[in-house]
Amino acid sequence: MDYAGRISKLASKLDDEGILAALITAPENIHYLTGAPFVRGSAGKLLLVWKEGHATLILTELDYEEAKDSVAGGLELIKTNLFERPLERLRSILPSSSKVGYEEGAMSAAMNDRIGANYVLVPLGGAIEKMREIKDKEEISMIEKAQSINDQAFEKALANFREGMTELEIAAELEYMIRRYGGEAYAFETIVASGPRGVYPHGMPSNRRPSGGESVVIDFGAKYGGYCSDMTRTVFFGEPKPELRKMYEAVRDAQEAAIEEVSIGVTGKELDDVARRVIGDHGYGKYFVHGLGHGVGIDIHEAPTVSASNPNPLSPGNVITIEPGVYVPGVGGVRIEDLLVVTEGGRRNLTKFSREIVVV
């Protein structure tokens, strides 16, 4: 990955604004800029990117060996000892009263208060998130591989789905295959929501056993090379009831219509409008209770969002999901999600699995 290029791009922005260094606290952004691994929810690493174009990573002994073996050359590593926090070490290397960029969305109010006492803090305004919106070839190939793990795992797992299984057992089969095909982690907590639970868009798998034509929303993702994938299919355990079939067709038509429109220059809002109109025409408008999609990369949810709140045009290298859904209380849920790259030619769909109705 082009860590040096990323660091120098950020550094030149700092230089323009007279900022001595940017203090990076979001683990995902530290990973993006250096290759340093992180575990979800991890804290404790601090990255300084200096306006001159070099960078310093302050980390604990616990993380040192893995970081040392993972980061690109040229990065300075400072290892704190067990009785010292990275934040304390910061003071000894960053002159007080200097102008320091900070991540206002990733730094807690408490840390902000503490650091603000010593430095002139300047918000970075999502500068790194902005860079991350446009994926380069190497990043896209990681996401593509992560999505191919999803496709293969789903196909294999589906062959093992049987009426009488619980949602937990469905998750077990699927996740087993994700690991077997090389998923180094799950991109997020697998969702399996059947029957009336299908109206929980984030429903965790339970002991419920779908049957009698109920829908089962299965939303899952693998990580590969530090990058996420994201895919949803809704399958039926038994021949679907007419209402569920109508919902499925509404969602599938909406997804296909929106995917057709993905191209450079179209906005997130416009895509969301397309899908919402189709679902509305099918009579399910009020049951489409979330945005159409989101960007995917190191984070499972990152910019650009594909919803009414995004008036900005898409660019080549954006990687986004298109995932309309319909959730009717008492009936169930249907969601179908593909993962796409925005390209010069329009789009490339990384999801290969069919969106035809599948009956287990």
Add this chain to the structure above:
Amino acid sequence: MDYAGRISKLASKLDDEGILAALITAPENIHYLTGAPFVRGSAGKLLLVWKEGHATLILTELDYEEAKDSVAGGLELIKTNLFERPLERLRSILPSSSKVGYEEGAMSAAMNDRIGANYVLVPLGGAIEKMREIKDKEEISMIEKAQSINDQAFEKALANFREGMTELEIAAELEYMIRRYGGEAYAFETIVASGPRGVYPHGMPSNRRPSGGESVVIDFGAKYGGYCSDMTRTVFFGEPKPELRKMYEAVRDAQEAAIEEVSIGVTGKELDDVARRVIGDHGYGKYFVHGLGHGVGIDIHEAPTVSASNPNPLSPGNVITIEPGVYVPGVGGVRIEDLLVVTEGGRRNLTKFSREIVVV
């Protein structure tokens, strides 16, 4: 769960301090106070706990159905629509200029700036985290169940471990069993780190195939009823080399010595000292590069910490890990971790799996 009791405990604290309402932003704390589910990394829900003792949860349409079916009675639910953020709705129900408690560690600097313009913000100082340190019977039974899933899953998976398997395949077997025994999610990303990778305390599983007596550190956890468990065992693929056996004995002796000392009144620092002394006596002091343990509950890492930085005595109802580790570059890693409840009588070890050396 005693949601009403928790809300009223927090409310009376607010009343004492002349705070109109506490604005709760940490999803784990919202779950603790209301039962509302959350997915890891989720955002968007806001909880107001009013000094009079009632509470209001503002959430999106997306989360509404599941929250409605999950929360305890008496909680007011406010559903925002697709084009409105919970934060915008806040203003219409919380009188401006009022004194509002906030979570300084869980609120971003950006949100703090926005809200601080309208209210007099008072830091809550970790009040809810403090409440969460002491688990009640119902919470302990969830954690105990989550740990029994770990024990059973590990025993079953171990029977399927074979030389020639990759770290990813080891994770696949284990996670499959966690699901089969009822794990509703993984408490964190499973760690499988073999051979020289064993020196990465957070090493994600890779394509590496342990063999020739190498150690394999396996650190994993299930969630049940919203509560986490946490367990580590180090197994050997082939008869362990003498150096690794010595490391294993150092860690096991340290863990047993520390567990013996767990009781009401002992501090996190004292326990850490006990383990560190034993490992030091075995000659591996400089390779024990992390604290001895941490609290476990709704979060995988919560208070109280069991390390040099905790001078406070343990209390009945604390749930903690004891997990010394030794990581020798070029040789490998060893870590053994049990999960304990602090009781009137001293401790109860929730981890049943043996800590004798296991050779695959």
